[in-house]
Amino acid sequence: MASLKTLRATPHVPAQSAAEPAVSVRSVTKRFGRGPVVLDDVSLDVAPGEFLCLLGASGCGKSTLLNLMAGLDRPTAGEVRVPGHRPALMFQEPALFPWLTAAQNIDLALRLSPKGAAKAARRAEVERLLELVRLEGAGSKRPHELSGGMRQRVALARALAQESGVLLMDEPFAALDAITRDLLHDELTRVWQEMGLTVVFVTHNVREAVRLAQRVVLLSSRPGRVAQQYPIDIAQPRRIEAPDVAEVAVRITGDLSTEIRRHAQPASA
Amino acid sequence: MSSPVIETQRAGAELGAGLDALELGPAEPRAPRWRKVLDSVLPPLGGLALLLLAWMLVVAVYHPTTLPSPGAVYSSLLDSWRQGRVQEAVGTSLERGGLGFLFSVLVGTPIGLLLSRVRFLRRAFQPLVSGLQSMPSVAWVPAAILWFALSEGTIYFVILMGAIPSIINGTISGIDQVPPLYTRVGHVLGARGLKMARYVLLPAALPGYIGGLKQGWAFSWRSLMAAELIVTSSTFGLGLGQLLDQSRQLFDLPGVLGGIIAILVVGLAVDLLVFSPVERAVLRRRGLLVSRD
Numbered sequence: 001m002a003s004l005k006t007l008r009a010t011p012h013v014p015a016q017s018a019a020e021p022a023v024s025v026r027s028v029t030k031r032f033g034r035g036p037v038v039l040d041d042v043s044l045d046v047a048p049g050e051f052l053c054l055l056g057a058s059g060c061g062k063s064t065l066l067n068l069m070a071g072l073d074r075p076t077a078g079e080v081r082v083p084g085h086r087p088a089l090m091f092q093e094p095a096l097f098p099w100l101t102a103a104q105n106i107d108l109a110l111r112l113s114p115k116g117a118a119k120a121a122r123r124a125e126v127e128r129l130l131e132l133v134r135l136e137g138a139g140s141k142r143p144h145e146l147s148g149g150m151r152q153r154v155a156l157a158r159a160l161a162q163e164s165g166v167l168l169m170d171e172p173f174a175a176l177d178a179i180t181r182d183l184l185h186d187e188l189t190r191v192w193q194e195m196g197l198t199v200v201f202v203t204h205n206v207r208e209a210v211r212l213a214q215r216v217v218l219l220s221s222r223p224g225r226v227a228q229q230y231p232i233d234i235a236q237p238r239r240i241e242a243p244d245v246a247e248v249a250v251r252i253t254g255d256l257s258t259e260i261r262r263h264a265q266p267a268s269a
Numbered sequence: 270m271s272s273p274v275i276e277t278q279r280a281g282a283e284l285g286a287g288l289d290a291l292e293l294g295p296a297e298p299r300a301p302r303w304r305k306v307l308d309s310v311l312p313p314l315g316g317l318a319l320l321l322l323a324w325m326l327v328v329a330v331y332h333p334t335t336l337p338s339p340g341a342v343y344s345s346l347l348d349s350w351r352q353g354r355v356q357e358a359v360g361t362s363l364e365r366g367g368l369g370f371l372f373s374v375l376v377g378t379p380i381g382l383l384l385s386r387v388r389f390l391r392r393a394f395q396p397l398v399s400g401l402q403s404m405p406s407v408a409w410v411p412a413a414i415l416w417f418a419l420s421e422g423t424i425y426f427v428i429l430m431g432a433i434p435s436i437i438n439g440t441i442s443g444i445d446q447v448p449p450l451y452t453r454v455g456h457v458l459g460a461r462g463l464k465m466a467r468y469v470l471l472p473a474a475l476p477g478y479i480g481g482l483k484q485g486w487a488f489s490w491r492s493l494m495a496a497e498l499i500v501t502s503s504t505f506g507l508g509l510g511q512l513l514d515q516s517r518q519l520f521d522l523p524g525v526l527g528g529i530i531a532i533l534v535v536g537l538a539v540d541l542l543v544f545s546p547v548e549r550a551v552l553r554r555r556g557l558l559v560s561r562d
Contacts, residue, residue: 072456147288183281
């Protein structure tokens with residue numbers, strides 16, 4: 001831990017605003033059964049409209065933290081609060097239902113949402129969402145007829161259909177090729193800005209985090225703790241290969257490497 | 270009007286459209302329908318022809334007294350057909366098999382759903398269900414005769430004992446095969462309880478369930494034939510199994526072989542005309558059907 005203090009990065013102090021955080025994590029500890037502690041006393045607030053990236057190596061509990069925010073799991077100690085609707089969650093796999101068309105997948109999210117709009121209203125909303133992710137005309141296609149990037153865009157539209165305002169993303173672009181991923185970064189930034197979403201995005205890709213986030217939170221591994229936070233003040237839309245993005249990424253990668261190297265030392269205890 | 274941002278966005282949209290087009294590739298020309306039918310029909314017909322040829326050869330060379338020629342079997346079948354006996358027996362057997370199968374589905378599906386969702390019940394009863402499934406249902410015939418006497422009830426009981434366990438097991442394995450990711454997505458979308466079952470679990474389990482139904486039909490048909498061979502009475506209609514048994518009593522070997530062929534053809538026809546098209550349609554819609562052409 002001592003090495004982290006020598007870094008140039010300034011710890012980010014979230015501005016004290018009157019607005020209630022969109023996601024609030026208070027002293028959360030998580031262990032599964034009698035297994036090792038996965039998350040150790042993690043506290044984190046996400047402001048409404050903020051784009052936050054959770055960054056860390058394997059075993060830092062970033063996906064566990066996201067599942068807690070999504071309400072798929074409960075913390076062993078501490079509290080996770082997400083006021084308003086149940087948050088939307090995107091996985092690494094598009095996880096579209098193969099027995100439904102692209103449009104029907106989106107429609108199902110609308111149908112299951114607490115508002116439960118009428119059929120005609122839902123149809124118009126599905127069209128609007130397909131247009132938003134640039135898939136107008138592909139609504140009648142089944143998931144297996146779409147490319148990987150298109151499927152993940154349908155999954156994004158389905159998540160947006162939940163109208164929760166909070167979008168949790170668990171390495172959603174990790175399985176895509178680099179060109180498609182760049183493109184989806186642009187799309188996500190555009191949608192985030194247009195819709196004023198709160199996004200919590202989990203990744204182990206430092207450049208991706210810097211490309212997207214307003215704030216990057218670096219988690220340490222085994223147990224997962226908040227090791228460092230970085231505000232990213234580069235104007236959007238950013239480019240992943242831009243020098244200013246690369247510079248910040250290099251700095252964070254250094255911290256991440258230090259964090260990982262700690263585990264290479266022989267265990268003393 | 271064309272600000273740099275809008276320019277960038279438009280370029281991005283074009284790039285995206287290009288990527289999508291490249292990934293999907295050009296639509297492959299599909300083989301004409303007659304060609305597909307021919308491809309799937311010719312090989313089994315060829316196999317059948319070879320078998321018939323071997324049969325004729327054996328009869329021609331050895332002149333066995335216990336093996337009639339294909340021609341004799343054919344004319345025996347033709348005779349029964351002209352008398353309307355085959356059609357009647359096929360109709361009777363199909364009715365019994367179909368009714369027994371439907372009833373087995375109505376009983377087996379809810380039990381399967383219950384066992385797949387309630388852990389204790391599953392632990393308590395699944396070994397028994399699997400045991401019943403591997404047990405030849407003809408073993409129930411003596412008990413059924415004592416309970417229901419020589420009636421159609423006996424036949425239906427044997428069908429149910431044969432088909433219900435395999436439909437229960439098919440339902441359970443269909444539900445088991447649902448990827449956990451789907452239930453997680455359902456959970457995130459807000460599906461609980463009945464909604465989870467209706468919108469996620471049941472549709473996701475459909476391919477496995479249809480497999481179970483197919484197997485359930487096979488068990489129904491087998492059980493029915495076993496029961497009909499043994500349970501004969503003038504008080505109820507003549508099924509294929511009973512027709513077969515009559516031929517045996519008359520030492521009519523061509524009739525016996527003709528009966529066997531009729532049983533084979535009916536079982537195959539139901540599978541090919543009812544279950545396979547449904548199964549293929551479901552799998553194709555989900556992109557799970559690997560076309561072999």
